[in-house]
Amino acid sequence: MGLLDRFESVTRATQEFDANGVNPFGVAWDDVLSQTEAMWRGRKVVLAGTHNYLGLTFSEDCIEAGVTALRQRGTGTTGSRIANGTYPDHFALEAQLATWFDKRVCMVFTTGFQANLGVVATLGGPDDVLLIDSDSHASIYDAVKLSSAKILRFRHNDMKDLEHRLERLEGTPGNRIIVAEGIYSMLGDRAPLAEMIAIKKRFGAYLILDEAHSVGVLGPSGRGLAEELGLLDDVDVLTGTFSKSFGTVGGFCVSSLPDFEVMRLVCRPYMFAASLPPAVIASTSAAVRALQTTPALRLRLWRNIPVLYNGLRAAGFAVGPHEGPIVAVAAGKGRDLAVHTWNQLLEAGFYVNLALSPATPGGISLLRCSVSAAHTVEQLQGLVDALTRIAQGNGLLPAPLAVAAG
Amino acid sequence: MAIPDSKTIAAAVMEALEPFSRPGQVLGRDTDIMADLEIDSVAVLDVVMVIEDKYDVSVPLELVPKIKTIGDFADQIAALLAGEK
Structure with missing residues (x-):
């Protein structure tokens, strides 16, 4: 065959x-x-x-920032940050995003796909349960396959179904981790985030929220659905992409979870992929400023x-x-x-x-x-x-x- | 409530899969869900949800690829029910 x-x-x-x-x-x-x-x-x-x-x-500022970085720091980093070290602009972009989202830590990934892959797969451990929306993006479906957690799929945006699945888990060990998206990529509809967070709190679960399609679009300062609803503090890990509103390529996550920094040494799609070229980082940083100003x-x-x-x-x-x-x-x-x-x-x-x-x-x-x-x-x-x-x-x-x- | 046996569950699975059968096709325990029916991988997951609700049991996604036939599906649900109730 x-x-x-x-x-x-x-x-x-x-x-x-x-x-x-x-x-x-x-x-x-x-x-x-x-x-x-x-x-x-x-x-x-x-x-x-x-x-x-x-x-x-085609923003002039984003193009100029990229061109300057390209001339100053070269075409690429030729490797991952754990092997080749981190250029100052990568840390600066992470600080910029962490401050903007009011979260303690930001990690930049080489693509948005890898941000979801890395975060979801790494956080779902052997005894844990990942509860994913049935309309989840392919990166989330692939991430759960890579994780060692048990995977449950709830009906799209159906909070009764999510609740029911959490109830069935009663008495079993492990963290419950809900994975949802701010705006879903197929129908463009939004997660019922307020209800989801109420359920999350009731069951002591965690929430990973992918705001790939909602950053730059929703919220009084463009930080996404969680910001729009005043719920950013209740999102444990927020992931996003640079390839939509920011107009470049790459992904990120922000979180205030204790010890989240350890992800830099355990999250393999972050550890073993070459980091973004300086020009992309510089253009992205200019795009974040454009969103803010x-x-x-x-x-x-x-x-x-x-x-x-x-x-x-x-x-x-x-x-x-x-x-x-x-x-x-x-x-x-x-x-x-x-x-x-x-x-x-x-x-x-x-x-x-x-x-x-x-x-x-x-x-x-x-x-x-x-x-x-x-x-x-x-x-x-x-x-x-x-x-x-x-x-x-x-x-x-x-x-x-x-x-x-x- | 007594735990339903695999045969009863198989009947429920056949009912849920009926809309995906080909004209004149008779479903049985040996029916290969992906190969013999007009169904795609996502629709299979939706049928799993219907059965989960019927028996108030959760089928972890990682077990779904192991389900090949209607009989496998019923046995899997029966095993989960025996383990959980």
């Missing part, structure tokens, strides 16, 4: 994508022009699937979100339950119509994400759009109009998302 035989269905699906149009998971840009535009096959395309929430990828970025994002969310809803599409930077449009149960619609939309000059089962909740297909502060209202209105026109033409009747999401 061939080594890749078990992926035969994926190989077949890819061949079908290629035969019927463009492979939605393999788009190749001729060039990227700005935060919101790229060239594709000689045409200009509006980027509405890149999670560039604050549009900082320019609330207008967030205001522009929130000016734009309703244009897409309300526009699509008014056109008759089923969208996710909460307004936010991810606007997910239900595109039916099957795969073909969703793939076809996605192709038509790209041809019409708009790039969004296609999400198919099993990556989606309830087995539905989703056209997942993301909004940026850098979008013009005209670009977003253009997307609403194009998608509406295409869907009316090809018979896409959106399924009720709330029911499909279970």
